[in-house]
Amino acid sequence: MAPKIYKSPYPDVPIPDTSIFTHLFSSPSPDLVGNFLMSDIAYVDTPSGTALSRGQVKNFALQFAFSLLHGPSFEIRRGDTSLIYSPNSLAWPVALFGSAAAGVKVTLANSAYNAHELSHQYKDSGAKIVYTAEEGIPVVLEMFKDMGLSEGEVTNRVIVLTNSLHWTGRGYQRPSPSVRGFVTLGDMLGRGFLVNEERFDDELANETVYMCYSSGTTGKPKGVETTHRNITSVLEQTRPAWPSSPSASDRFLGVLPFYHIFGAVMLIHFPFLFGYPVYIMPRFDPEDFALNIEKYKITTALVVPPILVVLKNHPCVEKFDISSLEIMLSGAAPLGIDLVKAVKTRLESLRKDSGKKIAIVQGYGLTETSPTTHILPAADHIRKGGSIGRLLPNLEARLMLDGKGGDSNDAEEGQPGELWVRGPSIMKGYRNNAVATEDSITRDGWFKTGDIAIRDAEGYFAIVDRRKELIKYKGYQVPPAELESILLTHPDIADAAVIGVESVREATELPRAYIVQAHPDDLFNAGENKAAFGFSVQKWIKTKVARHKFLRGGVVVIETIPKSASGKILRRELRDRAKEELAGRDPAEAIVGAKL
DSSP states (O other), X not given: OOOOXXXXXXXXXXXXXXXHHHHXXXXXXXXXXXXXXXXXXXXXXXXXXXXXXXXXXXXXHHHHHHHHHHOSSOOOOTTOEEEEEOOSOTHHHHHHHHHHHTTOEEEEOOTTOOHHHXXXXXXXXXXXXXXXXXXXXXXXXXXXXXXXXXXXXXXXXXXXXXXXXXXXXXXXXXXXXXXXXXXXXXXXXSSOOOSSOOOOOGGGGGSEEEEEEXXXXXXXXXXXXXXXXHHHHHHHHHGGGOSSOOOTTOOEEEOSOTTSHHHIIIIIIHHHHHTOOEEEOSSOOHHHHHHHHHHHTOOEEEEOHHHHHHHHHOTHHHHSOOTTOXXXXXXSSOOOHHXXXXXXHHHHHTTTTTOOOOEEEEEEEOGGGSSEEEEOOGGGTTTTTTOOBEEOTTOEEEEESSSSOOGGGBOOTTSOEEEEEESTTSOSEETTOHHHHHHHBXXXXXXXXXXXXXXXXXXXXXXXXXXXXXXXXXXXXXXXHHHHHXXXXXXXXXXXXXXXXXXXXXXXXXXXXXXXXXXXXXXXXXXXXXXXXXXXXXXXXXXXXXXXXXXXTOXXXXXXXXXXXXXXXXXXXXXXXXXXXXXXXXXXXXXXXXXX
């Protein structure tokens, strides 16, 4: 039997075999950067309003590249690796593109990492130099101290991306005393100019350019080797599937963390390629989010589900005029149709005079797929709500029953299976980890996502859950994402997460929910009231789902759901918490409440 290989409904697009810098910045005219005027705005710092034009970004990047390769302080060569450790800022595109122009790989580190976590990534990636924000200096110094480096060795390995934006030429603010003795971004500019970027043409386009860290489907964080060709591929593949028509008035809000591949590719690269300015926020804050939409007339925001949960409940929605917003593209974690409808209804209710609509769509991808593989068309955001949409061009997909890859193991249409994807945006592999690479990519190029998906007759995919997170109740599959989506429709629930807890007595897993109360003052912080609310939710959900999806493992009220910066629920933390709460008791017998 032939394998069931699903093709994209979009025609294949040409994939250039060049470096990402060449692809973004080369132009047919000296007045242009890419296909747009040099004077067009590329990035804006939202707190100050300081802007960089496309021409400035190119010039600064080539100056940065020159100093990396020819500066007296560093011994950096093409093929070496740098590490960026910073919240979102106007310096990010300069450092990222400057490194790419110099042929220097960049590994992107979580700006919340402590010294130990940062040290692992620095060593594992083989980084030689760190670009850090001012607030990251103490952590970087602690990391190098633990590595036994002298003060002189440290200063030759650090470039500080200052809070001061004097390097842009838009006013002067003295850098803080904390940067004394370090090379700063401003010091890197004005020393010289790289006339031609390092080239990565033809086969050289398969060399690594970025390295984000991912746990993959299992295990500890691993360096994902993303090539120049991976990035140029995903940008071109996304173009025909983007949920809005190109417009000169489009403006992106850059709130997702740039160190995550979703933010790095879809906020730093994608808008620049297609001429959209990006308004950069250092981090998410509900008031600032709404304020910036009003102030800068934002039309497009890339978000994660937790941001939508905030928009469902937070008063900032009424406080500011966010009616310019037309598209919100959610990714990184599952998004249910009920949350989409709730947010859409709330936002559109404030636009009664204009009648202007908003589309909240979902995309899908992983660090290993660079990242996007699916996008839901805006026209179908309600009709196909909860779906991740259709496969992007140049990609193929399979749905596998047992992960072994035999032709007889394909799921039937409409039945769930592990999503496998093949195409030019699939990573090169995990750095220095051949075993993990071989486990995740088959010999014929299929990447095993670890996500369970269903494909309908129209070619729309929906993620059921992660293979390792799927709860099995007496042989029935219980997808946590489905229960979480339903729980979020409860008027008194602000956030929710569901895990499976093992019951020896029942010889099965039981679904257990952790919820955040939307009106915590009503509970008066009283244990008995928390317990009563948990029991009421257990009873309520019985009216919403089939019997095998009942929350037999209990419902626990907590203050916040633990999540990564990209919005993924940290289920491992909840499983550890559940073990402590149950303290050896069987969840089928334990009473869930304040005493746990």
